[in-house]
Amino acid sequence: MSDIRVLVVEDEPIAAAAHAAYIERLDGFTLAGTAPDGQSALRLLTDFAAAGNPVELVLLDMNLPDLHGLDIARRMRAAGLFADIIAITAVRELNIVRSAVATGVVQYLIKPFTYATFADKLASYRLFREQLAGPRTGKPGAGASQSDVDQAFASLRAPSEVSLPKGLSVSTLESVKDFIERQSGAVSASEVMAALGMSRVTARRYLEYLADAGTVSRAARYGTPGRPENEYRWNRPPAAARP
Amino acid sequence: MSDIRVLVVEDEPIAAAAHAAYIERLDGFTLAGTAPDGQSALRLLTDFAAAGNPVELVLLDMNLPDLHGLDIARRMRAAGLFADIIAITAVRELNIVRSAVATGVVQYLIKPFTYATFADKLASYRLFREQLAGPRTGKPGAGASQSDVDQAFASLRAPSEVSLPKGLSVSTLESVKDFIERQSGAVSASEVMAALGMSRVTARRYLEYLADAGTVSRAARYGTPGRPENEYRWNRPPAAARP
DNA sequence: ACCCTTGCGTTCATATTGGTCATGGAAGGT
DNA sequence: ACCTTCCATGACCAATATGAACGCAAGGGT
Numbered sequence A, B: 001m002s003d004i005r006v007l008v009v010e011d012e013p014i015a016a017a018a019h020a021a022y023i024e025r026l027d028g029f030t031l032a033g034t035a036p037d038g039q040s041a042l043r044l045l046t047d048f049a050a051a052g053n054p055v056e057l058v059l060l061d062m063n064l065p066d067l068h069g070l071d072i073a074r075r076m077r078a079a080g081l082f083a084d085i086i087a088i089t090a091v092r093e094l095n096i097v098r099s100a101v102a103t104g105v106v107q108y109l110i111k112p113f114t115y116a117t118f119a120d121k122l123a124s125y126r127l128f129r130e131q132l133a134g135p136r137t138g139k140p141g142a143g144a145s146q147s148d149v150d151q152a153f154a155s156l157r158a159p160s161e162v163s164l165p166k167g168l169s170v171s172t173l174e175s176v177k178d179f180i181e182r183q184s185g186a187v188s189a190s191e192v193m194a195a196l197g198m199s200r201v202t203a204r205r206y207l208e209y210l211a212d213a214g215t216v217s218r219a220a221r222y223g224t225p226g227r228p229e230n231e232y233r234w235n236r237p238p239a240a241a242r243p
Numbered sequence C: 001a002c003c004c005t006t007g008c009g010t011t012c013a014t015a016t017t018g019g020t021c022a023t024g025g026a027a028g029g030t
Numbered sequence D: 001a002c003c004t005t006c007c008a009t010g011a012c013c014a015a016t017a018t019g020a021a022c023g024c025a026a027g028g029g030t
Helices: A013-025 A036-052 A070-076 A094-102 A114-133 A146-156 A170-182 A189-194 A199-213 B013-025 B038-050 B067-078 B094-102 B115-133 B144-158 B170-182 B187-198 B201-211
Strands: A004-009 A029-035 A057-061 A085-087 A105-110 A216-221 A229-234 B006-010 B030-033 B055-063 B084-091 B105-110 B215-220 B229-236
Touching: A004 A013, A004 A036, A004 A114, A004 B105, A013 A029, A013 A057, A013 A114, A029 A036, A036 A057, A036 A070, A057 A070, A070 A085, A070 A094, A070 B067, A085 A094, A085 A114, A085 B094, A094 A105, A094 B084, A094 B115, A094 B144, A105 A114, A105 B144, A114 A146, A114 B094, A146 B094, A146 B105, A170 A199, A170 B215, A189 A229, A199 A216, A199 A229, A229 B201, B006 B013, B006 B038, B006 B115, B013 B030, B013 B055, B013 B115, B030 B038, B038 B055, B038 B067, B038 B094, B055 B067, B067 B084, B067 B094, B084 B094, B084 B115, B094 B105, B105 B115, B115 B144, B144 B201, B170 B187, B170 B201, B170 B229, B187 B201, B187 B229, B201 B215, B201 B229
Parallel strands: A004 A029, A004 A057, A057 A085, A085 A105, B006 B030, B006 B055, B055 B084, B084 B105
Antiparallel strands: A216 A229, B215 B229
């Protein structure tokens, strides 16, 4: 099977270059081009399709200078462009997700994401494509059964598995991240311990990991007797993906 | 949450009546109308949307006298109609599935199907909608994390009893599901083991499958020494009214 | 200025559970 | 009656939060 042709749509040059580099690093994918805004993206897609060399997958940023990503998706469908779309966005609005799904968005990436997450999403998409191409070897083009379709859908929508350092669990990390994000100001390790019902050591270890990852920032808190306490504050996510 | 309004598009009167009856039998869904062909379906959708009472889900037969289902989906998107689509077809062509996904088809049913399959697909769609409405309690529109989106997508896929993974039996799964549903709070794998008289490995495997399918949610239980224990909670918010 | 108090950072060993592999036994087909 | 298939089980190893112990850096009293 030939490679899947990908178009990167991203207005920020740094992020666009990063995504393009990601694509070329991956096996089974080929970069068809990049576009900085919606109009040029639609023009590129139309040109490629007219040349008989259509783009099959679009990495689509939702926030573009001229058009919203959902508008681009809608115009693509109206123009008969059936490329699949992986949405990339920094706005974490859940109500957009449903509209995105309705316009044929197959994956949804929230910035900032790591390369592992990115690769995982694209790998699951490739698996989805492969399962649709030939679900069963003994059935030469006979047709698909319900379970074949189910399996293809399942591989497309399987949750990602991120690799964490030893000693940390995914669910605990999610709890801690969720708690810090809800707080308006900074939190200390003891406050996390009390709020989540975990031990001080555990809370501190996860906070330290998040500080190393850059998700939270760390500062000392003075003024109280005793050894100064570290306080952690949620960082606004940067616009670019972190590798 | 109010019911999900459904439009049935099917040219065969018998099948249309059957699907309509299915919808009305299901909890959480309301039949908005039926249409025998593509033109009337589009007109109905437009009228409902103009009346401020839009259809949220379309059961769309692929083979209609005037238009193909994919054409209807394409025109819907072009007209700005963002209703989700569950495709129903007798033609088992896999290459259509990809185009269907690109136009926002969330589920794919192959005729003939049983009522159980039908109900299962719609139940997973409803769970998807609920998770997008409020992914986590106590988070008033703060935003979604990557895992929230992943979980919503995961609930949309269909790993139901139609395609059980190897190593699981239907009867055991029913026992486990019944037990968890009866519990008010969360249960651990060990409690399921003790209550149902099965081994810990078996209990854990079924709980893990249910968590993966989105039927139950998984969380860590802290406070006790030793490795944290996973607790599983039935994932149904029917009476849990969120302020 | 010195020392004591205070509370957190840090480092282990420990207690449990999660995850995996190979085995046993039962059900159904031939 | 034999064989295949399939699911539950038991035992193993790996993983992860906890608790105690120790050290450290500030504040406050003398």
